[in-house]
Amino acid sequence: MATAQEQMDVLIRSRYSILYVVSWEEDRVEKTLAEIAKRQEKKLFTWAITRGFIETGEGQSDPSTTDPLRALDFVMESDDSALFALLDFDPFLDDPVVERKLRDVAHALKASYKTLVIVSPVLKIPDHLEKDFTVIDYKLPGLEELGAQLDGIIAQVADNPNIKIELDEQGREHIVKAALGLTLSEAENVFAKALVTNSRLDMGDVEIVLAEKEQIIRKSGILEFYSAEEQFAEIGGLDSLKDWLKKRGKAFTEAAREFGLPEPKGCLLIGVQGCGKSLSAKAVAGLWKLPLLRLDVGSVFGGVVGSSEQNMRRAIRLSESIAPCILWLDELEKGFAGTQSSSFSDAGTTARVFGSFITWLQEKTVPVFVIATANDVTALPPELMRKGRFDEIFFVDLPSAPEREDIFRIHLTKRHRDADSFDLEALARASAGFSGAEIEQAVISALYDAFDQDRKLTQEDLLNNLHNTVPLSETRKEDIDALREWAQNRARAASVHAVEEVATGRKIEL
Secondary structure, three states: OOOHHHHHHHHHHOOOOEEEEEOOOHHHHHHHHHHHHHHOOOEEEEEEOOOEEEEOOOOOEEHHHOOHHHHHHHHHHOOOOEEEEEEOOHHHHHOHHHHHHHHHHHHHHOOOOOEEEEEEOOOOOOHHHOOOEEEEEOOOOOHHHHHHHHHHHHHHOOOOOOOEEEOOHHHHHHHHHHOOOOOHHHHHHHHHHHHHHHOEEEHHHHHHHHHHHHHHHHHHOOEEEEOOOOOHHHOOOOHHHHHHHHHHHHHHOHHHHHHOOOOOOEEEEEEOOOOOHHHHHHHHHHHHOOOEEEEOHHHHOOOOOOHHHHHHHHHHHHHHHOOOEEEEEOOHHHHOOOOOOHHHHOOOHHHHHHHHHHHHHHHOOOOEEEEEEEOOHHHOOHHHHOEOOEOEEEEEOOOOHHHHHHHHHHHHHHOOOOHHHOOHHHHHHHOOOOOHHHHHHHHHHHHHHHHHOOOOOOHHHHHHHHHOOOOHHHHOHHHHHHHHHHHOOOOEEOOOOOOOOOOOOOOOOO
């Protein structure tokens, strides 16, 4: 596929009258236009409402052309073989006079060696000008440009004895990939920030680069940025899922591309509530050192007709712009509930949004790893389960006895208790049928009891709270049994240990 630079060069040589370049980076676009103008032996004029036209290399602006209509007259009256770049011209496209003038310009330029280029981060094309404009999406800088930017900054500080550069080839690749989605200016700023923060540049500075991306996500209003604070060590059990994710983490490197491996697409986690699906999504971001974005499907659906589809496209574009990254969709079935009846309930909006999402899921080529979680498999649209949407579908069951021991150890240690001073095997037996979340709440409740009586936490505190809790496996036994039956031959087990049968009719001690 041709790059934006190559497209511009071909279109200009093909005598297209008006190009509309969508980009935040005026400097990069102007540099590209200057290179094209030089190759084609043309002049380059750039316009801004604050100064009018200025010829590149001359340095003298023409204040008489600050008015948009006068600027278009200047383009039509010029005898030069030239490119004319209008910066941030989109606000004036609402003026019917400007709109009509642009149609005149488009017609006049067909018989000349002049090309008009509108440069703006916002795409706005009036209906009357759809056939006269050719739109070019000027992508953010790729690995090569960002790598050159990083190398340039390193070269500037190479002779400074107070700054240490401790980057091997792998570390450099991680930092450059972390900067994907930033403009060259943003990348330059964050590389400099990493140097200033600790007077060194090493693998640890990936976190500083990722933090810069949080600002981009926060401005979107659709995606949420999650800091990678959870670790796999904080998740009890799920060994099969952990092993699968660890292997896929290596597939984002250039070495994997050379080996012939594609980037992994994603996985769907289906299972019992409170058993670690969402926690796993957060932990994988820390394992892979990639930004984690949460898409709230509910926030996609807006009140204005057409805005829901636009919001989904915007969320997809944003996630792609900062790839490689992880896109997390929690409780997917709730967001796309009612897909089958969408044509009756919401004029097909849910179905269209869902359709655009699964098409992107199937066809995407950028390294956006999608982790979707769901509790109610019966509410998921069948199209989502088709092979090719996700690399794997995992079933997350209630923790087995060994896994419950791990979960108790994790939560006791997390709360500054010596886990070895407790009988973890007895606690695991007493918590048969408990989810990880229920075990955590039992530990917290026991701590409340001990704190209230101003004494140490005991084994009896934990057992009492376990006995006084009715787990979800009993209150929703039929639903969980049905879910297990569905997953029997349709999903891969996230754990290597089998879950023991849970006796019903728990006796509550009063």
